[in-house]
Amino acid sequence: MLVPAKTLFAKNAETSLQKNDASGLHFDINSMAEYRAEKGLRNLEPYSIMLINRGLKAYNEKKEKETVMLLEGAKELSPDLPLTYFYLSRINFSFSPSGFSAAADYLYAGGEAFLNNFWWSFQTAGILSIGLFLAFYASMGMFLITLILSNIRLYIHDIVENKRKIFLLLPSVILVFLGPGFGIIGFMLPFWRYIKGKERVMVYMTVMSAILLVFASPWFSLFFDTLKDKTLHSVIKINEGLYTGEAIEIPRYGRSYEIAFADALNLKRKGYYNEAAAVYKDLLSMKEDAMVYNNLANSYVGLGNNDMAITFYDKALQLKKMSPAYFNLSQIYRDKFDFTRAKEYYLKAIETDPQKVAFYNSIKGVSVNRFVMDETLSNKELWLMALKRPLHDKSIEMMLSFVNRELSAALLLLLMFALYISDRYISPGAYKCIRCGEIYCRKCEKKIFRENVCHICYKTLVKMGELTPKERVEKILEIQHYKIRRNQTLKILTLIFPGIGHVYYGWSVSGAVKLLLFSFFIFSTLLWFYIPTPVSMDLLSSFFRWASVTGLIVVYVTTVVNIFRRVP
């Protein structure tokens, strides 16, 4: 009654698959769909991509009917591939209301497919968040280093006046050995005296985000680990019913629940029903699960034991009202010529999940893989599985600190507290005259007239009679030179890296924002170029590459133009 998994159809499809691969001339969508259904797969990505490429070629040659046919074929062969929907959206777009709504519908479907596709969603989330992490890290570093460099002359002046102030460097030197992240923040301590107002707020915010980064960093290591994990690749491929042409790698021993589940799915698809049933029973001895009961029942259908199958479908339904179990029951009862019950279960299946039933109907056939339907892990479950894996690679965490997370956070809080109270214990330091750039302190200049203006500048401004004309002219020239030098440095720093110049001259908030944006676009560009993504994601990757490079240019040009226009 039931034909075994390896049928005539599959064989035909397999040979035509190879033939098509080689010549690429003739492509029979129906036979490919047959092949997919026989193998119990859901997505034949390489063939969909081939169809898309041919569709795009037809589109360029203005053969509209052919384009739509090829793209619809691509959608049919890989319903979970977001790429097809994005192209369908682009091709259907026009400035008429109907064209607009058709494009919007496909875009929405593409978005849904994106969220349901593990590698698309995982890689995008990973690359963008790592880009943001690295941008935060780099811009924080540059911000603090720039603050230190712009005040270093003041600190040297203070050390010359009071040798003991060199010991303020001690904590930061010790902290560097606990991690580069701390080292930089620790170096704020000797310079805290020279930093005022908004800059201080920015430093506090930097320390706070360093604490957040410490706790977020394991995710980044996990991301890179996941990309390298061959078993995980296989588990995802099996659950998404994905054909990519690569071999499946599943370990036999010491495996997690999800890996064993994927193994059973794979065994059953290939027709090893006894072996699959054994794995499913093993899983059930650990935890009762509706999905596992449904799939176990399917293995019994494969073995020709429909009564056993019905018992397990019922068990599945006792745990959860699930559409595949209803559908499978309706199939079994139809096979037994009990059409009333078959219809009853079929309606329940539609009521529970009409979309799934529509897909089941599209692949329905007589062999086990297409007679009863397996349940697979959802994208959400695959994500959870990836997230709870043990970690091996800690290189990203090491960028911030060499000690564990809790200690790192505690150290950072301690550092923030040290900065906060340091004002009370460190005597007021040197200051830089904002007009002439000369450095003074209470020791070398007895009276201070006004904050940040030296007494000579003050006299040239207010008490002109106290200076000789020669002294006055000299000072005015000095002020002018200082201004020119300052503007030149600002321009050069902006050309080197937008934002550094801003921070150097005290525009700390806008400087920090520019540093962050520019670094984000740099890292995003690099990551989208260097982290390998699945072939099917090529369009998305090139979109992000293009967007990142554009962002990079926009931030650079606007910042540079702004500075050169504002500063004479």
Ligand SMILES: [Zn+2]
């Ligand atoms: Zn001055």
Ligand SMILES: [Zn+2]
């Ligand atoms: Zn001094």
